[in-house]
Amino acid sequence: MSESEVISVRGLRKSYGGRTVVDGLDLDVRAGEVVGLIGANGAGKTTTVECVQGLRRPDAGVIRVLGLDPVRDADRVGPLIGSQLQDSGLPDRLRVAEAVALFATHRARDGGELLERFGLGARRRSAFSSLSGGERQRLFLVLALLNRPRLVILDELTQGLDPAARRDVWAAVRRLHEEGTTVLLVTHELDEAEVLCGRVVAMRAGRVLDSGTPAELIDRHAGWATVGFGLGDTRRGDDAAFLEHLDRVEGLRSVRRIGDRVEVHGDRRVIAHVGAALVARGPVPDDLSVEMPDLEDALVTLLDGDGGDGGSGGTDRPAADLIGAAR
């Protein structure tokens, strides 16, 4: 394990009652990275991070967090990790400021400043039970960051938040990255992974299907952009020549004509070439549209394809359903 590696997982296996949830998983997270674990429900993401945090004992495999074993060295690893856990709460009658005091160690930053930063300054005396869902998540984030952790683990960080609250939380994660904190993010929200993560790891049935930057995964598994436009009232001969020209552009996959409308599929380069061709041809059509593939397209392709063997803990549902279920 190199010094820059914050998390190193090799051959992690975990089963519950004979059902394999994590199946020989390898994972590396380097210092300063924001890494997202993505995948459908039951992919093993939460179990993986629970093992990384030392909350679950692996059946097999080796885990090192900052060079330490998270189960054996729990008392040393725990203070180095700040985590926001799925399905965990605080006592109903505990007030916000009391929660900060309870979780603050000798390494803690100024809790009041953190509460202000996350918009909870006015809620210091409020009981946990009186906080909204967004306020609770922001409080969990404050607690996760309170003790200057070297690794922050965020599991379903923005689940149940309204769009404004989500963006606030995203901004907080970006700030963490700018400060050099290593973040492991578990999420069903693929737009969240695309926006926040420098690298994503796609999982299914407890195994890694693929990993890379969001752009790399999109290129590898959903690399086709679609440029659509109407031909308008041009002469037939011009249309044929124009389409023939498009047929030769770099990165092209296909050109389809549906009545007056043309759809050009290809990688990202196609967007530039088709745009240039349209500008050269004359007035740019009013109905020009560009559809870019996103991480969701990539994950659907991955889950539908051979990325995993559909082994134990897997599911035969179509990938689109799985993504839907995850939302």
Added chain:
Amino acid sequence: MSGPVARLVRAEFRLMTRDPLVLTFVLVFPIVTMLIIGGSFSADDADAFSGVDPSDWYVASYVTVVIAATGLVMVPVHLASYRERGVLRRFAAAGFPRWSFGIAQLAVGLGTTALASAVLLAVAAPVYGVPSLHEGWRVLAALVLGAVAFVSAGVLLGSVLPSARSAQAVGLILFFPSFLLGAGGPPPAVMGDALRDIAEVLPLSVVTTAAREPWLGIAPAGGSLVVVAVLAVVGVLAAARRSALGARG
């Protein structure tokens, strides 16, 4: 800033004072029942109370009712609700040391018991008077060890029962027979043989005997004190094993 156990104890004490179950069961219930039953008998009934004044008998006995209410009702419900809501996972993930939560629960349980007992005696003083201690160290040892045993039992119950509701149900089922037969009900002398036999083996009866008899000068009750000490040790060991924070299977 302070250590994790101190932070937990501070927070837990605050939460206890805001918990209506604690206020009702640990503070109000023993006081109200003591006031009622302590005045239900006259000095003429002393024969049934090992020759002591019945009100003295009940004042000395009701300190252990506080212990039972804390250990069998308050602690298990509190702990089970924490487990149910994922609070313990959050403590474990935040790096609280393995034994910190169990130690904090024990400290808070003992503190609550001491506080509620003091309030009970303060209420009893102007009404019935507080009987003088004949063998203070034995009484203190019995009460402290009894509280450790019952709070540990509460931690154990809260750690194994699946929800706060089930902890409340089981706690109440254990509490009321213990209360009626082991401390706050009729004296053993007026019980039928079968009931007296059952009452004698209840842990709360043993704790009450170990505290009340040397308090009122009835007997040293050394055997009962030894049993209470054994219960405390077994309780602590069992509770420590179940309440440790950390990795699950």
